[in-house]
Amino acid sequence: MKFFLDTANLNEIREAASWGAIDGVTTNPTLMAREGRVDFKEHIRTICTIVNGPVSAEVVATDTEGMLREARDIAQIHPHVMVKIPCTVDGLKAIRILSEEGIKINTTLIFTAPQALLAAKAGATVVSPFVGRLDDISHQGMALIEQIRQIFDNYNFPTQILIGSVRHPMHVVEGALIGADIATMPFKVLQQLVKHPLTDIGLERFLKDWEKVFK
Ligand code: E4P
Numbered sequence: 001m002k003f004f005l006d007t008a009n010l011n012e013i014r015e016a017a018s019w020g021a022i023d024g025v026t027t028n029p030t031l032m033a034r035e036g037r038v039d040f041k042e043h044i045r046t047i048c049t050i051v052n053g054p055v056s057a058e059v060v061a062t063d064t065e066g067m068l069r070e071a072r073d074i075a076q077i078h079p080h081v082m083v084k085i086p087c088t089v090d091g092l093k094a095i096r097i098l099s100e101e102g103i104k105i106n107t108t109l110i111f112t113a114p115q116a117l118l119a120a121k122a123g124a125t126v127v128s129p130f131v132g133r134l135d136d137i138s139h140q141g142m143a144l145i146e147q148i149r150q151i152f153d154n155y156n157f158p159t160q161i162l163i164g165s166v167r168h169p170m171h172v173v174e175g176a177l178i179g180a181d182i183a184t185m186p187f188k189v190l191q192q193l194v195k196h197p198l199t200d201i202g203l204e205r206f207l208k209d210w211e212k213v214f215k
Contacts, residue, residue: 001176004054004184006166008032008043012187013050024053026128026164026184028084028108029060041077048078054126056106058084067094075103082125084108087115092122099123106162113147120152120159126182131175132165141165142174149179169193 002023005016008031016022025047032040044057057077059070067090071083075098082104085091095105099122106126107119111134116127129148131141148161160181166172169192172183 001172001180002053002182003172003190004056004162004182005051005190006031006164006184006186008035008047009187010035010043010046010050013047016187016190017050021190022051022053024055024080024182024184025051026056026084026106026162028056028058032058041074044074044077044081048080051080053080054082054104054106055080056082056084056108056126058086058108062086062088062090064090064093064097067091068097071098071103071105072101082106084128085124087119092118095119095122095124099125108164110164111144113144113151116148116159116161117151120157124159126160126162128162128164128184130165131163131171132167134165135167142171142178145175145178145180 003021004024004026005013005022006026008027013025048055057074059067061067061070067085074083075081084106085095086109087107099105104125106128107124108128110116110127110129116129119127129144134141134144145163152159162182162184163175163180164184166183166185166189175183
């Protein structure tokens with residue numbers, strides 16, 4: 001399973017990259033806005049130089065023509081760039097055209113299996129079902145991942161499943177057990193994946209025992 005970092009924060013990306021922990025980055029308009037009024041293209045280019053893998057950057061146009069224009073522009077930023085397009089009718093039209101041009105597309109804001117299937121049929125490289133936001137409204141986000149995995153396997157779709165809206169380590173574990181291709185997570189969740197109290201207690205005990213004899 002690949003781990004992506006779901007952030008546009010350069011410090012977090014640099015830190016996670018130094019652990020050898022991340023295979024890519026996902027951004028969205030909210031995450032970009034959190035970084036202030038940065039130069040969008042320059043910022044994405046910088047992320048691409050830190051991470052040796054796909055970096056998702058999202059269009060903000062909502063009509064097909066506008067999405068096509070923005071997507072072609074974003075795709076020029078760096079070879080690592082994957083263009084994020086929302087799962088709407090205009091989005092599907094854009095995905096079909098852009099994927100034929102060889103532009104890699106991450107279809108975002110997926111909340112149902114048919115949406116994922118349509119995105120795959122349009123030629124998307126990646127689909128991003130948002131599990132946390134489904135959990136937030138008392139649905140089972142992980143059940144959606146299971147459905148999409150089963151459907152893509154039934155028909156041999158090469159489209160990768162990226163778990164978005166990850167809120168805690170169990171989303172990552174359950175997604176890995178189901179066989180999702182990628183999990184994108186906030187830096188906080190990546191930190192939580194490392195931590196275990198028994199690791200800390202064990203280390204403390206080792207050091208105390210060592211000191212008793214060798215110091
Ligand atoms: C996915 O690529 C999205 O950027 C992201 O996971 C959305 O998550 P949120 O529900 O925490 O905003």
